[in-house]
Amino acid sequence: MEKACNISDIPSGTMKGFTVNDNYILVANVDGNFYAVDAVCTHMSGFIPVGKLEKKFIISCPTHGAQYDVKTGKLIKDVDEEIKEATGSGASDLQIYEVSIKDDSIFIDL
Numbered sequence: 745m746e747k748a749c750n751i752s753d754i755p756s757g758t759m760k761g762f763t764v765n766d767n768y769i770l771v772a773n774v775d776g777n778f779y780a781v782d783a784v785c786t787h788m789s790g791f792i793p794v795g796k797l798e799k800k801f802i803i804s805c806p807t808h809g810a811q812y813d814v815k816t817g818k819l820i821k822d823v824d825e826e827i828k829e830a831t832g833s834g835a836s837d838l839q840i841y842e843v844s845i846k847d848d849s850i851f852i853d854l
C-alpha cells in the first residue's frame with residue numbers, strides 16, 4: 745500500500761490526480777467513499793482528473809469524452825465513431841485499485 749493523499753485533499757463529489765510510485769492515479773470521493781483508478785485515459789492518454797465527475801460516479805475524459813464508472817473502471821461510453829475512425833481506436837476499461845484509509849491518509853494498493 746502506498747500513500748496517495750490525505751482525505752482532506754478530496755472533498756465529497758470531487759476527484760484529483762496524484763503521482764504514486766510513478767503511476768498517475770485518480771482518486772474520487774463519492775459520498776465519503778473513496779475510489780482509485782488509472783488517471784490516464786485508455787483511448788489516447790487524456791488526463792482524466794481534469795475532466796468531470798458526474799452523476800456521482802461517472803468520470804469523463806476531457807480529451808474526447810470517453811466515460812467510465814469510477815467504482816468499477818468499466819467503460820460506460822466510448823468515443824464517437826468519427827473520433828474512433830480518425831484516431832484508429834476506441835477506449836477500454838480502466839485499471840482500478842484497492843483503497844484503504846488510515847487516520848487522515850488514503851493508501852492505494854498498486
Ligand code: FES
Pocket residue numbers: 785786787788789790805806807808809810823835
Ligand atoms: S483520450 Fe480520453 S477519450 Fe480520447
